[in-house]
Amino acid sequence: MDLYFDPVPVLGDARGAFLGQWSDRKWLNVPGPFYGAGTDNCGTGRIHAPELVLYEADHFTEYVYRQPRTPEELQQLVDAAEAEAFSGYGCDGDAQWTPTAVREWWCDRGRIREYLVNRRADWEADDAKAGQGVGDAALDYAAYLDGELASHLRVYLFWLEERRTPTVADRLPQL
Numbered sequence: 001m002d003l004y005f006d007p008v009p010v011l012g013d014a015r016g017a018f019l020g021q022w023s024d025r026k027w028l029n030v031p032g033p034f035y036g037a038g039t040d041n042c043g044t045g046r047i048h049a050p051e052l053v054l055y056e057a058d059h060f061t062e063y064v065y066r067q068p069r070t071p072e073e074l075q076q077l078v079d080a081a082e083a084e085a086f087s088g089y090g091c092d093g094d095a096q097w098t099p100t101a102v103r104e105w106w107c108d109r110g111r112i113r114e115y116l117v118n119r120r121a122d123w124e125a126d127d128a129k130a131g132q133g134v135g136d137a138a139l140d141y142a143a144y145l146d147g148e149l150a151s152h153l154r155v156y157l158f159w160l161e162e163r164r165t166p167t168v169a170d171r172l173p174q175l
Contacts, residue, residue: 003155004165007067007074008033008091017081020090028056028112030149031102032067032093032156034077039063039088046132048079054137057119060126062088065141067152099157099173106153106175109145116142150175 011018020037029035036053038061039045045053045062052073054065062084068074081089116138123134154172159165166172 002165003167004159005069005071005074006033006159006165007071007077008094010071010074011078011091014078014082015091017078017084017087018089018091019087022090022092022096024088025090026056026061026063028054028065028115029063029093030065030067030144031097031105031153032064033091034064034067035090035093036061036063037088037090038086040085042085043130043132044083045080046134046137048083049073049076050133050137051140052077053080054141055123055126055134057115057122064089065137066144067156069152094160097156097160099160102153102157102160103175106150113142113145 020035020039022037024037025035026037041055041060043055043060046055052064052066052068053062055062062080064077068077081087120135120138123138127133127135153175155166157173157175158170161173
């Protein structure tokens with residue numbers, strides 16, 4: 001079993017749904033190939049990819065808080081991107097992220113955790129109307145930041161540096 005699922009080559013024609021620009025990327029996106037950039041606020045992302053997509057609290061635009069790790073999760077993100085009115089998801093993160101940038105993002109993760117805690121009331125108010133579980137997903141993102149994200153990012157760093165999935169015998173880079 002591969003430690004890293006490289007989703008971009010599997011996109012095929014669905015790549016056309018990912019027209020977001022790196023320069024418009026939300027700072028809340030977790031490092032990886034996909035990100036939310038100039039997305040709409042129609043609330044469709046979580047309908048299609050509830051374990052991958054969250055809404056930021058100010059304008060409820062979409063961002064990727066967990067990268068897809070299986071073909072099924074990739075399809076969910078493709079569905080979210082295809083439903084997004086502005087085509088604001090991007091899929092060129094691998095060409096943009098560097099090991100240094102990933103490590104800087106990781107060092108600044110406390111800012112994301114603080115944001116998630118401080119904006120929880122906004123999501124809970126929206127959940128009372130729309131019922132998409134955004135408040136709970138924000139808690140999931142915070143738990144991911146404190147849990148398994150570190151190992152996922154170490155595998156991603158290896159992939160960025162080597163352009164291959166690590167084996168169990170490979171030593172993973174430090175964050």
